[in-house]
Amino acid sequence: MGEVEVQRFGVVSGAGLGKHVHNEFGLSLHLESQRGSETRQALLDFGFTPTALFNNLDLLKIDPASIDALIVSHGHFDHFGGLVPLLKRDRGKMRADLPLYAGGENTFCHRWVVPPGGQPQSFGVLDRRDLAGANVRVVVADKPAVIAGHGFTTGSIARASFEKVVPNTQVEVGMRDGAGCDPAHFTKEEREGKLVFDNHWGEHATCFNVKDRGLVVISSCGHAGLINSIRQARAVSGVQKVHAAMGGFHLSPAPEPYIAQTVQALKELDVDYIIPMHCSGAGFIRAAQRDLPDRFIMSYTATRYI
Template identity: 45%
Template sequence: MLSHGHQDHFGGLVGFLQAHSGKLKPKLPLFVGGEGCFCAREWAAPPVRGSFGVIDRKALEEVDLAVTVAARPALVADHAVATGQISQKTFEKVLSPSAMTIGFDRGIGCYPERLSEAERTAPVVPDQFQHEIATAFNLKGRGLVVLTSCSHRGVVNAIKEAQAASGVEKIHAVIGGFHLAPYQEDYVRDTVKALQEIDPTYVIPLHCTGSHFTKPRGLRCRQSS
């Protein structure tokens, strides 16, 4: 599964597939949230602006990978749940640190006709991460383990999408980046409050979460011994 089309999430994919060519099961599915995952990207925010990569679709075809678009909830390997595209249902806002270049050329890029009307209106558009997906596992008797990836569309939105997709309300763990680094403390406090209301057993923030969230005065979590 590929959460979204940022280079720091797919950068090793083609090399891994090529290194294991011939050893993988034919038509091994690669789940993505939408066509936007394959658009070329430019990083438009500080500290360094420039190319942020694009997936080599031809390389995926050469290793006989089956790209599976999970725009809606999907069962993965009989036990994981792909949320499908994450709706904007809460106070959370989408930041656009990257811009998508619309178009397909020589095996690289995204097909404009497969994108939403809003996304294909111009050659370059701010990335709204409509292709972003999260992954959830139902840990028997304990609830969902939600892998948020970067939460570009909001960590609370991702959790709620996982709950809706799986039919499981109890959250055992939230793991991933929460993408709160650029936001002001008031926004982070709203996120903390929303997470407290959801009441996960464990909160495990990873890259791009931001120091505002991880400071001691942030969310009080239970700690494992």
């Protein structure tokens, strides 16, 4: 089993005294890869608010000018909330041909939260006009695609395991007030104008094939299923060994038997390291600590994995 080095961000001292990293519900990851003398960097997701994103980028000294690609995992606001503000603040410092990889047209739909017995409430929309205005090249990667020459996206994730998309947001298909998703990509039933269950067909996982270790599969929120995401990464890359599975696994609402199935599947896939974040849930963390003690790594904001 390959090793992983874990670096925890410590106490701020010196010129930064009085500052600290911000933690909020959402996800944003800085990815750095090296092949020979060639280094590439990407930002995967952008958190819920620009306040946390800007604070942590600045405190961790991540230079926007060094970013080769942007990736948005899916169309939930807690993953793209900081994107447009970041472009407004830093686009002038970034490379001219900056791409943004999205997993499918579904990413750009209006989304709604419907509380029990309540009325639908907006959960935001990623507006293509903001991206075009910032001169960002949108790549809709519903098929696998190479990212910055080093990583790759799985494309739309096949649903081939026991996993199911648990109830979450609802989707409004079509354009409204100039924003939304192209209805031509959806079924007749989905185009009827009613809110529909969010199956997250636009979600994708970001992956790397690490020399002598295997795949690192980053499931930002895992609506499509952690095991489905890993299997998709193996299928599109041809690499069977999985060094690490990390990110949000969306198991916080899952019952104990479902979590047990997931843990068993991870054992069978022989994943070296399990690094849950974001929406993975306390139940899964307890199960992984108990049943996969040598493979589980607890993650915190501003942790670096090498």
